[in-house]
Amino acid sequence: MGKETQAADIYLRKAEELAAEFAKDAVERDKAGGTPKRQRDLIRESGLLKLIIPSQYGGDNQPWSVALRIVRELAKSDASLAHVLGYHYFMVVQAHYKGSLEQQRFYYRETVRNNWFWGNSSNPLDRNVIGRKTAEGAVLSGRKGFSSGSTDSDMLLVSWNDDKTGEFLVGAIPSSRDGIRIHEDWDSFGQRQTGSGTVSFEQVQVAEAEILDVESRRPFAFSTIDPILSQSILANIFAGSAEGALAEAKQYTLTQSRPWISSNVDKASLDPYILQQYGEFWTDLKAAVLLVEQAALELDELWAKEFALTEAERGEAAVTVATANAFAAKTALAITGGILEVTGARSTASRYGFDRFWRNVRTHTLHNPTVYKLRNVGDWVLNDEIPKPSLYS
Amino acid sequence: MGKETQAADIYLRKAEELAAEFAKDAVERDKAGGTPKRQRDLIRESGLLKLIIPSQYGGDNQPWSVALRIVRELAKSDASLAHVLGYHYFMVVQAHYKGSLEQQRFYYRETVRNNWFWGNSSNPLDRNVIGRKTAEGAVLSGRKGFSSGSTDSDMLLVSWNDDKTGEFLVGAIPSSRDGIRIHEDWDSFGQRQTGSGTVSFEQVQVAEAEILDVESRRPFAFSTIDPILSQSILANIFAGSAEGALAEAKQYTLTQSRPWISSNVDKASLDPYILQQYGEFWTDLKAAVLLVEQAALELDELWAKEFALTEAERGEAAVTVATANAFAAKTALAITGGILEVTGARSTASRYGFDRFWRNVRTHTLHNPTVYKLRNVGDWVLNDEIPKPSLYS
Amino acid sequence: MGKETQAADIYLRKAEELAAEFAKDAVERDKAGGTPKRQRDLIRESGLLKLIIPSQYGGDNQPWSVALRIVRELAKSDASLAHVLGYHYFMVVQAHYKGSLEQQRFYYRETVRNNWFWGNSSNPLDRNVIGRKTAEGAVLSGRKGFSSGSTDSDMLLVSWNDDKTGEFLVGAIPSSRDGIRIHEDWDSFGQRQTGSGTVSFEQVQVAEAEILDVESRRPFAFSTIDPILSQSILANIFAGSAEGALAEAKQYTLTQSRPWISSNVDKASLDPYILQQYGEFWTDLKAAVLLVEQAALELDELWAKEFALTEAERGEAAVTVATANAFAAKTALAITGGILEVTGARSTASRYGFDRFWRNVRTHTLHNPTVYKLRNVGDWVLNDEIPKPSLYS
């Protein structure tokens, strides 16, 4: 076993410990919503925030496949915390491919030094934050929704449209910056502790150095990998949610479920239909896991190429990730919705929280529609067309 | 149009009015759980409680098809209230096929006179209530779960096992009888306002006349139609839930959904995939509605035969109802889980409560497993075996 | 039982007899392809060719629901013969809604008198037959494919485009007309005895009176019901094919299938998974049958309205039929493909011909894509848009 793998194992152990801890009150916290402050602090203490950051900046230099594996592990017990950690990784690397070398260095180094937990308020479909150019940088005002991971964050990736040109700009600033208000108003039926609500900006100053130098990176395919990263993270959350649902169902079937009165078996775990259904769940789930793992390795290669990445390579990777994401979404919906059939009527009691897996996956799979990912995959299969780089492809 | 149909229409109008009223705060009440006292009183005031009772006792003498149609109507906005009304009908007729003629008369007449709302605490799989025979009747002690409609009920169908013989007995008594305590402890993730929690019994007196004379009715196939009635009620709740989900989704897609960025259409309602999905929902839903309606007509015939019903006729009807129930269950799960795909990410906001349809159907379809109903149907199709009368077939 | 129903029963009996006769060598004839001359003559002798023709012209005046029921019955054993009879009905009524009153009378009366069996060579998507206007009518030359029922036909509905104006015209002429050559070149993997191959025309004379007076009928919605009729016929063939497949599977499972070695049952007919699958087949099939039957009754109403039919009524009926057709297609594909799972490995022997059901349905469901029918249904459900009258909607 090579050294890098050993390191990966160490991080996976940490993730397993966190997942076990999160599991203790996952059901209650799902009901409560809001910000899982204690759990976020446990993530901070785990050292996992710097996992993806290169060694030269003090990070652990782990590949994306390890980061995604950890996200998947957390999703087994808590898809919200998996999401905020996954998006932390997503945000912390923004300057790497959209910023100048100085910005990359600065944000990496300072993240390690301060153990920053990143969130975002940068949904590009929401054009309600307007920035005015100034001598020192820009001043932002407005509100932005879907700001996942913003509550209790240390740093925020923010985006705005220029008041004159309409240009879309991206910056990275402390969440405590004057004029920022992070509303705790996320209230969906799923992914309830992701803090994906509104952030409002009132005359918020962004220094020139904090505005990512997207312009200089635009010629490179590497600068357009946002959807590849976000869809990879989500795919792993879907797969992990399904794994977690199946594991909890198993415990329940084994210890609580009663055999159906006309089943002619003594234990629910011997019911032929229940066995078949576990077999189907597993078969699909294993396929999903293989797909997300293979996509993660392809992402590792893509990431290693950095600005040498070609458009064709970027396109192939986008297809690979879309494939994994679409399959994981379908599978996770089927499993998280289906487990109740192998646990039975009494397992619907609120205290088990067995519906939360489905609610989480149902909510999260709407982030960008599966059917349009399938269309893109189909266009590549049939017409050899790689997806046009965009916000979601 | 015949007179009976006109009457049916009048009752359907009432049901539509109730459904509209229930819709106003269905989302909030789903969150709150507990007993929908005001809504139950509206049902009381609507006059619908006596719908199924023969004219000679002052009832409206409507056939089961009308009762089920009303249940389905209510389920469009509130599956819990549909359930408690459906089970009210189920309970109010118990003495008709399990009791003596005197009992039938008494309970019908008194229900009309007092506008009783019936609930139950008679789950036969739960053997925790024990009855001791006395000179006057029986004395019950213990607890029983899954007592749907017990909270705020006027009358309760109760069941117990005899402490000596183990014999399973059924009685009908006022919910206010000394020693009865109705716990408000139902807390599942679905069907949250059905009050399906625990009822405890402490030395509860049941008079001889209140114990249904099941013994005298046992020779008749008619006395074994419990599962035909309960599965008919549930099938209509499933179908109605799907209809309600689709109707709410439609309003949302038309007024709130945004076209997907790569869809090349101006409105979500023109998206080819969304149109296809509405087409699929409708196609399956219409099939489900035809099945439950056809089954309801067959139930009307069965009911009209009363004690002349043969075992073969009872068996055929059981297959018809199981078929409708299984199909409606499958369809309702698919539609209530799928509507989010035609409404989109922002429709997951808690205030819309769009997950409640799925939670309700998911919970309720576990009442008795669909796969065992399919097995029974298959045994009839393949081996010409009608289902052996039992609690669930 | 009313007199009309009795008549319907008589025709259904005849159809059952034909179906039983066709079943005898359906497997061999499927392999052989070509024209089932003897079977077509049995149809001629059955008297069923005049079924749909009004009494005043000597016909049996049966509604479409009876015609479709007969088509479905034949499809149980032979979907090709069901198709040619269904399309005979479709062709024989063309003059009724696209022709003048004289044409209607003529073709109805002569069909009865001569016991004509109609076929067609009128696929409107195929524009290779060109007509030249003459003083007496038109002269046609060219070739047309997908000419279902043309082989061994007595009369042909033909269509062409005018050489000058491109106008699409339709006529009805004897198949023996000089210059017509009916090629026996239909060779698809399904619906193999429908004779759906090429007809070539060499200077074929069509008299003015034989050219349907479509122009005068164009203002009426009734003149645009082609797709409603054709999709109704196909929907019934799909449903009947599934019924036939299930019936043959049942016989095989009961008499030939061996229990799987690890099933712990003595007979395949007791296998829990096989029972479940029969239950699923039945559940879906019954839904399909209810849908096609309800659509047939709606078609009866539409047909009775004739030229008083409004566009809105026509639109609603088109949706009803598309719904039934799409559901029947989906169900028939699932059942005809799935029966092998309940019959087993040895049932794949060619002599049973158990694949022919799937091949027939697979071929026939491509006639016009289900997904576009679903889109139309969805457009009606979501946007209250009725389908724009066209060749396929």
Added chain:
Amino acid sequence: MGKETQAADIYLRKAEELAAEFAKDAVERDKAGGTPKRQRDLIRESGLLKLIIPSQYGGDNQPWSVALRIVRELAKSDASLAHVLGYHYFMVVQAHYKGSLEQQRFYYRETVRNNWFWGNSSNPLDRNVIGRKTAEGAVLSGRKGFSSGSTDSDMLLVSWNDDKTGEFLVGAIPSSRDGIRIHEDWDSFGQRQTGSGTVSFEQVQVAEAEILDVESRRPFAFSTIDPILSQSILANIFAGSAEGALAEAKQYTLTQSRPWISSNVDKASLDPYILQQYGEFWTDLKAAVLLVEQAALELDELWAKEFALTEAERGEAAVTVATANAFAAKTALAITGGILEVTGARSTASRYGFDRFWRNVRTHTLHNPTVYKLRNVGDWVLNDEIPKPSLYS
């Protein structure tokens, strides 16, 4: 790239060449059935028959993953030839795990020397061949069905039951041995050129040395891997059939399919529903390929362990292979049945043979029922029970 991989690539190239050659008349040969003599000779000439045989006996010493990859490659154009080559590998290694070391050596060495093509007549469920023990070995009489690869074979694996003890015995003898008659009577609707018909035995002599020494191997888990090998081979044929179907469909859609009249696109390859469907096919197919490839690597490890293999390891591998097989079966059925929807009505013409993929997969997936594999997988997932070694698990 390591040397072994290069070797693997060379063999894959050969397989691709064969597949291309077989594709030329695959449609005609499917119709004809019978024995593809010329193609079998091409396999003989390709050198691939000794691929799996260890170097010390003159073989190419390739792992099972390479053999299976080749089988999958052939299945893209001809699932029958893929099957007979796959089963050749299966038969050629029988002595390796069921015979003495001498038998292993003999059959391996002689296979290389004579370039033997193996077939079988050893279906254990068919107990019609009876053997009488003699001083020199045994004398067999009777008939055995499902003898895949028997026609045109050089060697046959045969099995019989002892006339006294009923014991099940296995031997390996030349196909030309006196008294053997290989009937060309395989006539199923799928896998038509596998020669899986009957072999009859009339007083056929089997020498002692030709009877595999199963007894001495029985204590070892390695001797029970028959189902692991056969299910691996089938899983790859399923996956390859789906890949081939998709590739042919793609060419047709691109070059032949017409856009649907209401699709508003110029080319079928731009139709949104067709793109989606290609995306779905691909997504599932890629999952199937990953599963069979991962299972093949696990089989390589199992094979390398030989008689050191533990029951637990054997059990885990059996689950892995069952998982891959079940998923590949489901996917291959969906894709081979679905491609017609993306090619359209005219693609049903017999000359394209597009139904053969489905017929092959439908036939072959009945070899042992998927649902029982799922049950076994479920038993492992839920109860941690590994499959009890048997003929099919």
